[in-house]
Amino acid sequence: MTTQTPPDRQAEAVVADLATAAREASRAVALLTRVEKDAALEAMADALLDDAGAIVAANAEDVARGREEGLTEGLLDRLTLDEARVAACAEALRDLARLPDPVGEVVRGSTLANGLQIRQVRVPMGVVGMIYEARPNVTVDAAGLGLKSGNAVILRGGSSAAATNRAIVATLRRALAAQGLPEDAVNLLDGGGHEAAKALMTARGLVDLVIPRGGAGLIRSVVTESTVPVIETGVGVCHVYVDAAADLAEALAITANAKTHRPSVCNAAETLLVHRAVAAEFLPKAAAELAGAGVTLHADDAARAYAAQAGVAAEALVEGDLDREWLALEMSVAVVDDLDAALAHVREHGTGHTEAIVTEDRAAARRWTSEVDAAAVMVNASTRFTDGGEFGFGAEIGISTQKLHARGPMGLPELTSTKWIVEGDGQIRA
Template identity: 55%
Template sequence: MATPTEVRTVTDVARQARAAGRRLAAVDTRTKDAALHAIADALQARAPEILEANRRDLDNGRESGLSSALMDRLALDDARLAKIADAVRDVIALRDPVGETIEGYRLPNGLDVARQRIPLGVVAVVYEARPNVTIDAAALAIKSGNAIVLRGSSSALHSNAVLAQVAAEAAESAGLPEHSIQIVGGGGREELAELATQDRYIDLIVPRGGEGLKAALKGVATVPVIFAAAGVGHVYVDASADLDQAVEIAQNSKVQRPSACNAAETLLVHRDAAAAFLPRIARRLADDQVELRADEAARPLVEGQGTPVVAATEQDWDTEHLALILGVRVVDDVHAAIDHIETHGSGHSDAIVARDAGAIRAFERGVGSAAVYVNASTRFTDGGEFGMGAEIGISTQKLHARGPIGLRELTTYRYLVRGDGHVRS
C-alpha cells in the first residue's frame, strides 16, 4: 500500500499491479490460502476501525440524500462484516483453478498438448456503494492468482479505503507480493477513463453498478470489459402453478432484499391464474409495504387488499427499482411472458412457477437470461449461493463469463505443449 504522503497516478498503480500479478501467478495454493485466512482474521480484528469508516460514509450519504436502497447497500455492521469474513473463508475451501488441466491429449507425432487454466493477470473492478465488493473481489483475485485494482464509488470512500488497506496488509504479511491488492479513488470520470485505458497493464475490467457506469465505460474503454449488469428480473406464475409456492416465491424474490440486483421487479401472471392468485399475493405483499404498479387487467384484482396500487407505465417494465415496488402484469400464456421478459428484461434472473412440463420447457428454452429458475426464487443468483464462495458481479454477457463471476471466470487458458526434441518438418 502507498504511504499517506505518496502520490501515485492510475498508471503507477496499474504498472505496479502488473509486476505483482506476474509474481502472484507463481504463488502456490498454500500461500494464497494463508493470505485469505489472514484477511478474514484481520477483518474481525479491525472491525471497530472498519465500522467507524463506514459510519462516516453513512453520515455523508444521509447528508447528500442517498436513496434508501443505496444506503442499505452501503451499510456495514458486525453481522455483515462477519459474513464478509466468512465469504473469504468459503473461497479458501474452493479448489484452486490455476494449473487445472481442462483437457489433454497426445498428437500422432508424440507431442503432448494440455489446455490449462492460468490467471488473467490484472483485474480491475469498478463498483458502486457496496463495500463488501472490496473484499469479495480481492479474495477471488488472490485465489485465482490475479493482482487486483479496486475503484469504489465516492459514497463508500472511507469504507473501501480501510477495507483495501486491511486486506493488502494482511495479504502481504502472509507472503503475497506487494501491490497485489490496490485501490484508486477520489477522482471523477477522468480517473475512470484513465483506468479503462490501461490496456498495457490491465487485462480485464468488471464494472458493477448502474447504467450510468456502464455507459461511461463503453465510451472510452480499451481494456476488455465484462459488464455486471443491472437486474430487471421477473417471476412468471403459470396457470399450472402451485399457488402456495407461487406466493412464497414471488414474495421472497421481491422482499427478501429488494436492493439486490437479483430481486424481482415484475410479476407476470397467466390470465387463468390471475383471479385466484393476485388477491393472495397482494395481501401478502401488503404486510411488507410493497407498492404495486399494475396493468389494467391486474389492477382490479390487487386493489383493496391493503397494499398501495398505481397504474403501471411502460417505463415501469424497464426499471430496476431496487425498492419495495413491484410491477404486475397479466399475460395470456407462457409465450407472452417470454416475450415480455425478452423485451423488458436485462438478462439477469427470471423465474417460472409451474407444474406443466410444456410450459416449463418453453420457459427454459425461450428465456435467454444468465440465470433461469423453475419453481425457485430469483434471489439465489449469487456466487455464494451457487457454491462459488463469492462473486465479483453477475455477468449477463454471452462471451467468456456468464452469471456469477467467480474463480474460474477470472482465469483464461493456455496450451502447454511438451515434446522430446520435436521439430516441424
C-alpha cells in the same frame, strides 16, 4: 452512443504507474501455490481484526461526510462498518481460503496423433480492475477473490467510501508485505474523479479485465467507455410468469419470495406475468399477499381489477414501468394471453438475468428453458436462487448478464483465463 472525453494525461499517468506496479506483482502472485495464497488470506483476515478500530474510525468519517451530503439512510447503512461487519469481512477471507484453487486446473487435454501432449490449464487473468459503489465490504471481497485466483487487483471504490477503502487497503497491503508477498497485488485507485476511472478502463495492455459492480448508470458507463475487456454485471429486471398450468399455491409462494425476500438485489423479481386463464383465481390472492407484505403494485387494467377484488388499490402502469428494476417493494403486474405472449414480454423487457416460469406443464417448461435467453432460466423456483453461494460456488464476484466469458454467478474460475501447454519431443508440421 459512446460518451468520449479527451483523455486526461495526468490521470493516465497515475493509472499507468499503478497498473505497471500491479502487473509486476501479478507475475509473482500468479506463481503462488495454494498454500501460500491461503496463508496470505488468513493473514489478511487477522490484520483486519487487528486494525478494526482504525477501519471503523475511518468509516465514521465517511459516514459523517455522507450524512452532511445528504445520502439516504439506505446508502448510509450500506456504507457503515462496525466491528461486527469488519469481522464478517475477515470471515469472508477465511471462507475463500477454504475454497479450491482455480489456478492450474486442467480443463481438457489429449495426446494428438503425432504424440504431442496438449492440455488447457487455468491461469490467472493478470491485472483485474474493479469499479464499484459504496459498500466497503466489496473492497475486501475483491482483494481476496483476486488473490485466490492469482490476480493483482486495482480497486476503484466510490468516493463516499474513500477513507474506509484507504484504511482497508492499507491494512491488506501490510498483511501481504508481512507474508513476504508483493503489496502491489492489492491497489487502490484513490481520487481523480471520473478521469481516473476512465484511465483505468482504457489502460489496455496493462489491465486485463474490468468488472463494474453497482447501479445501471455505473455499469453503462464502464461498458461503453472501456477499451479493456469488461464483464457486465447485474441489472436484473427479472420476471415470474405464472402459467395456465401453474400450481397456484406454489406460484404464490414463489412470487412473494422472489419479490420480498430481499428486494434491493438484482435477482429479486420486478415483474409478475399471469396467464389470463388463471388470473381471476390467482391475482386477487397474489395482490393480497404482496400488499400485505408492503409491496406497491403497478398493474395493467386487468390486473388492477383483480387486485381491487381483494381490496388492493394497485397503481396504474405508466410508460417505462415494465422496464424498471424497482429494487424495492414495488412490482409491475401484467396479464398475458398465453405462453407466447409471456415469452415475447420477457424478450422485450428482460435484461437477461433470471426468468422463472411456474407451471406443471412439461411442454411449457421446456419451451421456457429453451427459448428464454437469460443467464438463468427457472422452472418452479424463486428467482432469488441465482447466486454464487446458492449454486455452491462459495464466493461470488458478481452476476454476469453478458454472454462472453461468464454468464450468471461468477466464482473464482471466472476470474481466470486458460493457456494451452503443448509438450513434444521435436514435432514439426509436415
